[in-house]
Amino acid sequence: MxxxxxxxxxxxxxxxxxxxIAASSALTSILNILDSENKGFQQQAIRIMYNLSFSREVCPRMLSLKCIPKLLPFFKDRTLLRYCIYILKNLCDTEEGKNSVAETKGCIASVADILHTxxxxEQEHALAVLVSxxxxxxxxxxxxxxxxxxxITPLFLISQNGNDKGKASASELIHILNDVNIVENEGCPEPNISNSSRDSDSHPEENRPSKRSPFFKKLSPFSKSSNASKTKR
Known part of the structure; x- marks a missing residue:
C-alpha cells in the first residue's frame, strides 16, 4: 500500500x-484511507489530496465525496495542518466549496482557531478561506x-505582525466584519461586501462607516498601547 x-x-x-485519478475510483479509496488507523498512509493520502486540490476540475469531485468532514480531525496534527488548510483554500475557489465549508459543522471554528495557533x-491560508x-x-x-x-483580537494582531498577505487579508476581514456588524446593531441596509475592500482601498474615508460598532471596541486597548508607544518615540 x-x-x-x-x-x-x-x-x-x-x-x-x-x-x-479523480475520474477513477482511486479518489474514493484515498479518502477512505483517512478513516484508517495508519498515520503514515493518512499523511500520504492528504498529500495526494493537496496535489489534486489545485485542479478546479477535481475539486467538485472531492466535494461530492464529502472530503471536508474527513479533513477536519487532521487540523489538530501540526505536520498536516498546512496541507489541510491549503486544500480548503483551493476548494473555496468554487462556490460549492464555500458552501461546503460554511455548512460543515465545526469547519469555520477550526479555520478560525488557526488565527490563534x-x-x-497557516494564518495566511486560513484568512484566505475566511475572506473568500x-x-x-x-x-x-x-x-x-x-x-x-x-x-477580532487575532485579526488585529495578524494585521500588525503577520506576513504581507496575512496583514492585508486580516485588515480586509476586519473591515468586512465591521460593516456587517454595524448593520446588525443599527438596522442599516445590508452593505455590498463584495465591493467593500476595493472601495475602502480607493476611498478609505468615504466608504468606511463613521460609527464604531460595539463588536470592535475590543480593539481599543491595542490602539491605545500602539499610540502610546508612538508617543514615547
Missing part, C-alpha cells in the same frame, strides 16, 4: 494525471462571528 500511495502521490503532482503561512466566505455572503460573516466571538 505504501508503494502504491507513493506512486499516486507522484502522479497527483502532474497536471495530466489529476483528472484521471498557526504560523504566518465573508466577501461574498453576509450570512457567512454572521456565521464566522457566531462561531468565533473573539475573532
Amino acid at each position: 505504501e508503494e502504491i500511495l507513493a506512486i499516486m502521490e507522484e502522479l497527483s503532482g502532474l497536471g495530466v494525471s489529476k483528472d484521471k 498557526g504560523n504566518n503561512e 466566505l465573508c466577501s461574498q455572503h453576509v450570512n457567512y460573516c454572521k456565521l464566522v462571528m457566531r462561531e468565533h466571538e473573539d475573532i
